[in-house]
Amino acid sequence: MNMPFYVSPEQLMKDRADFARKGIARGRSVVVLAYDDGIAFATQNPSRALHKISEIYDRIAFAAVGKYNEFENLRVAGVRYADLRGYSYDRSDVNARGLANAYAQTLGTVFTTESKPLEVELVVAEVGPTPARDQVYRISYDGSVADEQGFVVMGGQSERRGQVVAEAWEPGMSLPAALRLAVRALGASEDPEAEPEDIDASQLEVAVLDRTRPRRAFRRLTGGVLESVLEPDGE
Amino acid sequence: MSTDLPGRLPDAFTTPGSSSFLDFLHGHAPELLPSHRATGATGSAAGTDPRGASLAPHATTIVACTIGADAAGGVVMAGDRRATMGSMIAHREIEKVFPADEFSAVGIAGTAGIAVELVRLFQLELEHYEKIEGALLSLDGKANRLSTMIRQNLGLALQGLAVVPLFCGFDLDQGRGRIFSYDVTGGRYEERDHHSVGSGSVFARGALKKLWRPGLRRDEVVRVAVEALYDAADDDSATGGPDTVRRIWPVVCVVDGAGYVRVPDAELGPVVDEIVAERHAAAGGADGGARS
Numbered sequence A: 001m002n003m004p005f006y007v008s009p010e011q012l013m014k015d016r017a018d019f020a021r022k023g024i025a026r027g028r029s030v031v032v033l034a035y036d037d038g039i040a041f042a043t044q045n046p047s048r049a050l051h052k053i054s055e056i057y058d059r060i061a062f063a064a065v066g067k068y069n070e071f072e073n074l075r076v077a078g079v080r081y082a083d084l085r086g087y088s089y090d091r092s093d094v095n096a097r098g099l100a101n102a103y104a105q106t107l108g109t110v111f112t113t114e115s116k117p118l119e120v121e122l123v124v125a126e127v128g129p130t131p132a133r134d135q136v137y138r139i140s141y142d143g144s145v146a147d148e149q150g151f152v153v154m155g156g157q158s159e160r161r162g163q164v165v166a167e168a169w170e171p172g173m174s175l176p177a178a179l180r181l182a183v184r185a186l187g188a189s190e191d192p193e194a195e196p197e198d199i200d201a202s203q204l205e206v207a208v209l210d211r212t213r214p215r216r217a218f219r220r221l222t223g224g225v226l227e228s229v230l231e232p233d234g235e
Numbered sequence B: 001m002s003t004d005l006p007g008r009l010p011d012a013f014t015t016p017g018s019s020s021f022l023d024f025l026h027g028h029a030p031e032l033l034p035s036h037r038a039t040g041a042t043g044s045a046a047g048t049d050p051r052g053a054s055l056a057p058h059a060t061t062i063v064a065c066t067i068g069a070d071a072a073g074g075v076v077m078a079g080d081r082r083a084t085m086g087s088m089i090a091h092r093e094i095e096k097v098f099p100a101d102e103f104s105a106v107g108i109a110g111t112a113g114i115a116v117e118l119v120r121l122f123q124l125e126l127e128h129y130e131k132i133e134g135a136l137l138s139l140d141g142k143a144n145r146l147s148t149m150i151r152q153n154l155g156l157a158l159q160g161l162a163v164v165p166l167f168c169g170f171d172l173d174q175g176r177g178r179i180f181s182y183d184v185t186g187g188r189y190e191e192r193d194h195h196s197v198g199s200g201s202v203f204a205r206g207a208l209k210k211l212w213r214p215g216l217r218r219d220e221v222v223r224v225a226v227e228a229l230y231d232a233a234d235d236d237s238a239t240g241g242p243d244t245v246r247r248i249w250p251v252v253c254v255v256d257g258a259g260y261v262r263v264p265d266a267e268l269g270p271v272v273d274e275i276v277a278e279r280h281a282a283a284g285g286a287d288g289g290a291r292s
Helices: A009-026 A068-088 A096-113 A158-168 A175-187 A223-230 B021-028 B043-047 B051-055 B112-133 B139-152 B154-158 B201-211 B218-235 B265-281
Strands: A030-035 A038-044 A053-057 A060-066 A120-126 A135-139 A145-148 A151-154 A204-210 A218-221 B062-066 B075-079 B083-085 B088-091 B097-101 B104-111 B163-171 B176-182 B188-191 B194-197 B251-256 B259-262
Touching: A009 A060, A030 A060, A030 A120, A030 A158, A030 A175, A038 A060, A038 A120, A038 A175, A053 A068, A053 A204, A053 A218, A053 B112, A060 A068, A060 A204, A068 A096, A068 A120, A068 B021, A068 B112, A096 A120, A096 A135, A096 A145, A120 A151, A135 A151, A151 A158, A158 A175, A175 A204, A175 A223, A218 A223, B021 B112, B021 B139, B062 B104, B062 B163, B062 B176, B062 B201, B062 B218, B075 B097, B075 B104, B075 B163, B075 B176, B075 B218, B097 B112, B097 B139, B097 B251, B097 B259, B104 B112, B104 B139, B104 B251, B112 B139, B112 B163, B139 B154, B139 B163, B139 B176, B139 B188, B163 B194, B163 B251, B176 B194, B194 B201, B201 B218, B218 B251, B218 B265
Parallel strands: none
Antiparallel strands: A030 A038, A030 A151, A038 A204, A053 A060, A060 A120, A120 A135, A135 A145, A204 A218, B062 B075, B062 B194, B075 B251, B083 B088, B097 B104, B104 B163, B163 B176, B176 B188, B251 B259
């Protein structure tokens, strides 16, 4: 009988983490950042149908990077979780924290018990009545959760791009300013000296959680609306 | 049988395939479905027990009519505000007309408690589909979903707890308003021009036939709908007329290409006052005394 080689738990976890991290880094990044009237999401995504950013519930949205089939599955699970909760209690009882926990448990369990970890990284964001009550959770492939303030950049080259956002982001930015910053970060290359790549509006997937909207706060910005927001002097 | 690991979301949540919240509930939490409630009534003897009819509050008359030529202006739906329990008035401010989603509305007649829950589930069903698929259901698709839900309530309907909705919406593909009526078995019938359901529907339908004409403008159709409810309340004790003492007006909504809008009370008040004044002048009819 063959004896399997001994692999230390540290090595096993490290291999899995490396595997997941590599998968995630291959994808395009997603930028999530707070602005005065809500939370904005942007990513480079030429597809009009396969979304990386979507609505979960009235005030909650979801953004993901990594393998499409894996995060799509998690997104549908999130919509079911939120709708079931809202149906059995009340719409106001659905919150991002509960959903982030459910995702974290799921990702964590898969990471430790299954042969392949999920190659995804998620953001669950909830817009509150005031900017101070906005919630942004970042959930990693191993199930760890971080409560983020202000902005999140995840996916390929997230360190460099995160740096671009960190340098310029400030609380209370207007939506056009926040989105222009997000697009600049998405176009940033590894080399800090290089000019950022210019990304056309048709290549962008942009959505916002707008706290001024009455019930469902989620709105996609496409076509002319997006172009006018991204214009240098657009307000 | 379940392979669920503790902590993580159960398998039902991550199973791909269905975009229906109703199907998800059937599989994962059937006890939450209105049609799965144990009523304590079993067997064929209880199957036709009509007691439920007098114990549970009932909602009554709903009217719907189209706007403009060929319904291009959308539809108006209106419902009175009374719920009855036997011969008692259970509630005088109940709302029976709801937005189903952005481009459709549903009005309910029958057992109020079950009907309101059914509407909540129907709204969720449409929103759930929209979120998962990233697209709106067609108007026929929505009407069929409602049909399925009514059919599942057949057991309760036979115990006297029937729900009969009226569904209307703006068909974005055809560019016109459409009205659908239902029976307790889930039968779905598309209505032309206008329709009414509930205990006062006989009288409301008579009024609609005389008052409604093709090509009416939005505000004229709103008035027709309110006046039809007035006629229903005139002859049906379970339908509430406009309450001029408490200033409680019917719930009236307009669904057109721009979406669902509820007509505000500020607009309904003058309409009701006008109708009441005209009826005052000609107590026997609706022609405002023109024939006298």
